[in-house]
Each structure stands twice: as C-alpha cells, then as structure tokens.
Amino acid sequence: MSIHDCTILDLPRINDPRGNLTFVEASRHIPFDIRRVYYLYDVPGGAERGGHAHKALHQLVIAMSGSFDIHLDDGSSKKTVHMNRSYYGLYICPMIWREIDNFSSGAVCMVLASDYYDELDYYRQYAEFINDAVKVIK
Ligand code: TYD
Numbered sequence: 725m726s727i728h729d730c731t732i733l734d735l736p737r738i739n740d741p742r743g744n745l746t747f748v749e750a751s752r753h754i755p756f757d758i759r760r761v762y763y764l765y766d767v768p769g770g771a772e773r774g775g776h777a778h779k780a781l782h783q784l785v786i787a788m789s790g791s792f793d794i795h796l797d798d799g800s801s802k803k804t805v806h807m808n809r810s811y812y813g814l815y816i817c818p819m820i821w822r823e824i825d826n827f828s829s830g831a832v833c834m835v836l837a838s839d840y841y842d843e844l845d846y847y848r849q850y851a852e853f854i855n856d857a858v859k860v861i862k
Contacts, residue, residue: 725860727798727815732805733784733813746811748784748836754815756782756838762789764824764833773833777821777847777857782815782838790831797821799857808831819860821853 735753738745750758764773774794785794790807798820805814806826813836816822824833839845847853 725798725819727796727801727803727820729815729817730796730803730805730820731815733812733815735786737811741746744811746788748755748813749787751795754813755786758836759839760837760841760859762835762837762841764827764835765831767792767827767831767833769827769829771825771827773824774822775848777853778818779845779847779856780818780839781845782818784836785816786810786813786834788832788834790828790847792828792831792833793826795823795825797852819853819857821847821850821857829855 732817733754735746735748746753767773785807787807788810791806794805794807794814796803796805807814823853
C-alpha cells in the first residue's frame with residue numbers, strides 16, 4: 725500500500741432544504757469495519773496534530789466542520805490534501821506518516837478507525853517509520 729491508495733471518498737449526500745445529511749456505512753463506503761471513532765476539536769491556531777504513522781490501522785478522516793490540511797508521506801512520495809467538506813472522507817491506509825495543520829477556527833476533524841486504540845500500532849519516530857516503510861513500498 726502506498727500514498728496512491730489514500731484517496732478522497734465522495735460520501736453519500738442527501739440534500740435537503742432543512743439541512744444536508746451524509747452517512748458512512750462500514751465496508752460499503754469505506755474499505756474497513758469501524759471499531760473506533762475519535763475527533764479533534766478546540767484546536768488552537770497554529771497547532772499541529774498527527775506526527776505519526778500506523779502499522780495496521782485503516783482510517784477515514786472527515787472535516788465535520790471548518791477546514792485543515794493533511795500531509796501524507798509513505799516514505800517515497802508525499803502529498804497534501806486540503807479538507808473542507810463534510811461529505812468528503814480521506815482514506816488513509818496503514819504505513820502512512822501524517823501531519824495535520826492549518827486548522828481553521830472551530831474546525832472538527834473526525835476519524836473513523838478500523839481498530840481500538842493501541843499505542844503499539846504507532847510509529848512515533850519518523851526514522852523508525854522510514855526504516856520499515858522502504859521495505860513495504862513496491
Ligand atoms: P495521538 O494519536 O498522538 O493524537 P493526534 O494524532 O490526533 O495528534 O493521541 C494523543 C493522545 O491521546 C495520546 O496520549 C493517545 C491518546 N489517545 C487515546 O487514548 N485514544 C485514542 O483513540 C486516540 C486517537 C488517542
């Protein structure tokens with residue numbers, strides 16, 4: 725898996741004058757089952773989140789409100805995705821270093837994850853991540 729697998733998924737939208745509705749169904753709209761949901765909010769201006777990679781976790785990131793930038797790096801290629809629509813989800817496969825910044829005021833970043841929180845699934849050191857990433861890039 726590489727950065728090319730990290731794509732924006734266009735989630736279903738039910739437009740309605742009373743307000744729009746979007747839904748996500750595990751294994752139908754996204755390529756994994758959901759075991760955990762977490763969200764970042766009240767992010768101060770200039771703050772950065774992320775700064776790690778996961779060994780096996782699959783995630784979908786949605787800008788529920790506001791906007792932010794996600795910088796992705798698979799050890800070979802890099803790209804930045806600007807998230808600013810609550811009907812777009814960025815799929816992040818395992819073995820991707822990510823950093824999130826440029827949060828707008830009031831931004832909410834929701835993450836759907838394929839497994840429970842497990843610190844052992846993290847790479848917290850970029851050098852350690854790169855060392856293993858070069859082995860898995862085809
Ligand atoms: P971290 O994943 O480093 O946050 P981010 O990627 O958003 O910058 O997690 C920050 C802290 O929160 C860390 O101490 C682990 C804890 N945490 C949990 O306990 N459960 C969770 O589901 C998550 C995502 C983090």
